[in-house]
Amino acid sequence: MKLTKTLMTLGLASAMMMPFSACQKTQRENPLLQESTLPFGAPDFTKIQTEDYLPAFEFAIQQTRDNIQAIVDNTDSATFENTILAYEESGRLLDRVSRVFFALTEADKTPEIGEIEKKVQPMLTDLQNEIAFNKPLFERIKKVHDNEYSHDNSYLGLTGEDRKLTDEIYKDFVRQGALLPEDKMARMKEINLRISDLQQQWGDLLQAAVNDAVVWVDKKEDLAGLSEADIAQCAKDAETRGGKAPYAIVIVNTTQQAILTNLDNRDLRKKVYEASIHRADGTNKHNTYAIVSEMAKLRAEKAEIMGYPNYAAYSLDNTMAKTPENVYAFLKNLIAQYTPKADAETKEIEEYARKTAGADFNLEPYDRFYYSAKMKKELLNISEDEVKPYFNVDSVLINGVFYAANRVYGLTFKERTDIPLYHPDMKAFEVIDKDGKSKALFYTDYFRRPTKRGGAWMDGFQKQSRQWNQLPIIFNVCNSAKAPEGQPSLLTWDEVTTMFHEFGHALHGILSDCQYNKLSGTSVARDFVEMPSQFNESFASIPEIFDNYARHYETGEQMPANLKERMLSSINFQSAYALGENLAATCLDLAWHMLPSKDVPSAEEAAQFETEALRQIGLLNNQIPPRYRTSYFNHVWGGGYAAGYYSYLWTEVLAVNIADVFAQRGALDPKTGQDMRDKILSRGNTGDLMKMFSDFTGMEQPDASSLLKARGL
Structure with missing residues (x-):
């Protein structure tokens, strides 16, 4: 999973909408600086132009500075409302602009977007440093935090999410170095700026390395062992990457390449593998x-x-x-x-x-x-080729991923063709809760392209927040091959489970029910955030779910019982x-x-x-x-x-323990699903994470002994 690129590591996430006359003209002209009139407040990609981003960032950054200064200039004693809550509100506009822009830098990074990113990142890092080391601001935050503690370290006044928000903001500042002396603060600012610059360089260099690592193939016979569909995909990939040869084998983000499973030509297998492992180590023109x-x-x-x-x-x-x-x-x-x-x-x-x-x-x-x-x-x-015809991407999504969410959590999904998208491959769905009310907007972007980085992730254009009366706008991004026109896009089993995995993250955002933006959704520790996604993978192989989506792309028939048995028994081979x-x-x-x-x-x-x-x-x-x-x-x-x-393995233990609870109570039991919603998925970072796990499972500590068993080892 890829979470939101952190622009404000201190958690800055909102802005007081404080229109002043000098900026009203800019706000009217730039769609990024206006509240969207679309359902859910979705970004309007029919209006947003590439040239809108840089001025939107410049305006939103200045507005954030003004809002922070207003907190510092307040002569009243520091309180939760005029300091903690004001800080939570201070970068709302910047958050909105950033979420739209950085979605594109990851999933559809044109050269123009890349150039803007190079200008924007230093601006954001400068702002982050200004806020992180703003002594008067931190003194007010510290005063609210310290005043809430008694001599025995227990809280006095604040309760619930107000208390948690105060704690998290204070700890963020301390972890950034707010208690450091001046000389060390200055060095931390330099480090932050340089790391930001290096990460920008990394992203550009790695994407170029992956694109250049394509293995070109002149003759169809060299692709012996591949299915006709896979060969057609290689032809399409060659065409979209410049046509240097009739066929191209595209390198994916991981070391091993799934295409090696069926490729008979050993020399070509070696060439593909070496292109993968040497993509960015200096054996070619790319060296990270x-x-x-x-x-x-x-x-x-x-x-x-x-x-x-x-x-x-x-x-x-x-x-x-x-x-x-x-x-x-x-x-x-x-x-x-x-x-x-x-x-x-x-x-x-x-x-x-x-x-x-x-x-x-x-x-x-x-x-x-x-x-x-x-x-x-x-x-x-x-074999993979025997089962792929039953894993059509649309059926996996509608009849698998969405069906499981309906059975367990009571959610339904309605495609919205009226919502603008940033790429034609995307789809948008309204998520409707079991009470009939709209719960979220969910986008999918499943197919690879040269402008998209490798891997799969979840993110959002907007997080849930009761404070802002804001519903979540969540998206999943993957890198499956899109079949040539007129052919079905078929998935491997690994790609099927990846779709379920990323939707587990999406559910963490969709089902969030928190007061504050900073605490909502997936805003939890790294070694907890992967748990809902790892757990959601378990639904892919539950018989009722599997039978509903594993249907032949031509006939619509369920996978035959014998093939299903062989396939499911081979998962841990x-x-x-x-x-x-x-x-x-x-x-x-x-x-x-x-x-x-x-x-x-x-x-x-x-x-x-x-x-x-x-x-x-x-x-x-x-x-x-x-x-x-x-x-x-x-x-x-x-x-x-x-x-x-390590969090992937750590949270897999949590996920297996939770799956065991579902298995004991009924894998698709709605009451258990509601319990999961109430105790974990809706709560974001509003409480102790281990306690959330314990409240649901009844276990004081996770049991790691079940991990190897679950993996068939």
Whole structure:
């Protein structure tokens, strides 16, 4: 998942709409500076032009500055209303403009949008620094916060979300360095500006690297093993990427490439795999290691200024896990149990391959998916091509993702063709609750294109807030292949579960029922936010849900019972790989962020550091490389998961525990669904996250023992 690109790490999210005459003309002319007249306040992409963004940012940033200054200039004693609530209100317009713009930088980044982003990011970082280190502002916030505590550290006046909002805003300022002396504040400002610049460079460089990593194929016979639909997709991809050859194999964001599953040509498999792993490591014209090294050093320095030994300790202090030691204890337990299973799995595949490839055949990582699929076909009589005709993207969405949400949470979905979209591939749906009232607006954007970064994520043009009488406007973005005109867009099982996963995040935003924007929806710790999405994946394989969406794209017939049984029983076939690639990526993330600044390797040393880090933790395995290698690990260097990628495994434990509760009570039981809504999905960050988990499950602590079992290990 990709959460909203953080513009205001302090949580600035709104602006008092304070029109003054000098700006009224600008507001009337620029649609980004006007309240939308569309349903839900949806952005009007029929009116918004590229040239609107920069002046909208300039105006909204100045308005935010004015609003912050008004708080500082207030001569009345600091109160919740005139300080905390005023701060919550101070950047509303900027939040609205930012959410629209940064949706495009991620999903439809034209060169023009990219140029504007380069100008906007420093402006936003400057504003963030101004606010983070505004002493008079922090003194007022601190006064409200401190006045609410008695001598025994209990709260006096504020209750509920008012108390939580005060706490979160105060802690945000402290974590940004509001208590630092002047010289260290000045250095933190410099670090923040440079990290912002580096992340901008990273995003541009990685997207260019992925686009240039395309593998061109001259002859159709070289694509032997692929289905006709996949070959047609390669032809379409070649056309959309310049037509340098009749066919193109596009590199996706992860290390392994699903297309290797069926590609008979071993030399081409190797070429595709190497294009993936070397996309940005300097073996071609793209090299991200200099960015990685500098960013890691700056993050480490930032943590040291804040009094932490490394960035991981600083980052994890604000999570469920709390410390790197707790995360490593969790990971090392998994690694110990996983390793023998992974070794046995690799041996089985290699022995199988030698039956046809020869006794001296050595299995390579680009062979693994290919021979594993053949082994799966022989042992379980199942292949991806056999089931893909039953996974039409539209049926998965309407008859699977939406159907599950209706059965469990009582939601219905009505397509809105009157809502403007930023790209023709998108769709918009009104979400209607079981009482018949509108609950949210939900967009889908599922197909890959050169202007979209890799991966899949959830975000929103607008968060839920009772304070602002605001319903959520949420979107999901994926990178599935769009079939040529007239052909169905069919998904792999992994892409099916990805759709369910991202919609789990969407539900966290859609079902939010919080007073304040800052606390609503997915505004929770990184190692909790992935839980609703991981849990929502479980609905994909529940028989009633599966039967409803797994229908042949031509006949509409359900997947035959025999094929369904074989398919579902194969889900965890040789599943050590998926766990291993995740563990390796997780440990790379932590290895980089456990370093003190003086020990961060240079760009030239980065590749060797990666190798040694994996060796030391016991995960250096040629057969199971990290899901993301350092040079293209966008979660960590371009997103918000620095020292946090472990959260996928951590929250998978929570998700499995919650799925067990649903299984015990009835997997599609509406009462259990309402309980999940009331105790977790609606509550955002308004309470203690572990208590939310415990209130729903009845468990004092998560039970990690069920994770390997759930993965078939």
